Amino acid sequence: MKFKAEINVMPLKELLDPQGKAVLGGLKNLDFKTISNVRIGKHITLELEAANESEAKSFAEAACKKLLANQVMEHFEISIHSA
Amino acid sequence: MKFKAEINVMPLKELLDPQGKAVLGGLKNLDFKTISNVRIGKHITLELEAANESEAKSFAEAACKKLLANQVMEHFEISIHSA
Numbered sequence: 347m348k349f350k351a352e353i354n355v356m357p358l359k360e361l362l363d364p365q366g367k368a369v370l371g372g373l374k375n376l377d378f379k380t381i382s383n384v385r386i387g388k389h390i391t392l393e394l395e396a397a398n399e400s401e402a403k404s405f406a407e408a409a410c411k412k413l414l415a416n417q418v419m420e421h422f423e424i425s426i427h428s429a
Numbered sequence: 430m431k432f433k434a435e436i437n438v439m440p441l442k443e444l445l446d447p448q449g450k451a452v453l454g455g456l457k458n459l460d461f462k463t464i465s466n467v468r469i470g471k472h473i474t475l476e477l478e479a480a481n482e483s484e485a486k487s488f489a490e491a492a493c494k495k496l497l498a499n500q501v502m503e504h505f506e507i508s509i510h511s512a
Contacts, residue, residue: 354472369473372496380478381492389437389472390452395463409464413455 349394349402350429355415355422356387390414393429402426432477432485433512438498438505439470473497476512485509 357363366384373381392409396402406424415422440446449467456464475492479485489507498505 356472356474366473369496370475373492376492376495378477378488378492380488381475383474383476385474387472387474389439389470390449391439391466391468391470392453392464393466394461405461405463409456409459409461412459413452 347396347398347402348429349396349399350427351390351392351394351402351406352425352427353390353392353406353410353414353422354387355390355410355420356385357420361419387420388414399426399428430479430481430485431512432479432482433510434473434475434477434485434489435508435510436473436475436489436493436497436505437470438473438493438503439468440503444502470503471497482509482511 363385365386369386370381370384394402394405396405403424403426406426410422411417446468448469452469453467477485477488479488486507486509489509493505494500
């Protein structure tokens, strides 16, 4: 079966996110005064073949651990839908 | 009220995504043979003050249009939760 995985890779809460800080500065300059705490990560979508949803999830998790996320600095969330 | 916005900014379907193509190549080299169609965009989380959810959504939409997304090359999706 074909599944679609949506993966969010975000910098860990404990770490500074300089890209987010820069964007927050930009938003303040554009008069978005009420916005705070901007954090920026990656959103990855991919399609994969697997026997069932839990196999698809474990594939996606392995891909995150091996390549997509750096677990020293980032955490990831995976959601799987059938495609 | 305080709201949390989760924004996904993705390259348009009609456009090539070279970053996704490169990651797909990397995954194939790591023996993830069943994965296809990788696309990579940005995941942005931010907090904002607004009177209600629809005002929060329109704030976030304005921020996307003005700064966060380049609508010539990217589309965005916003989801708002109360924080």
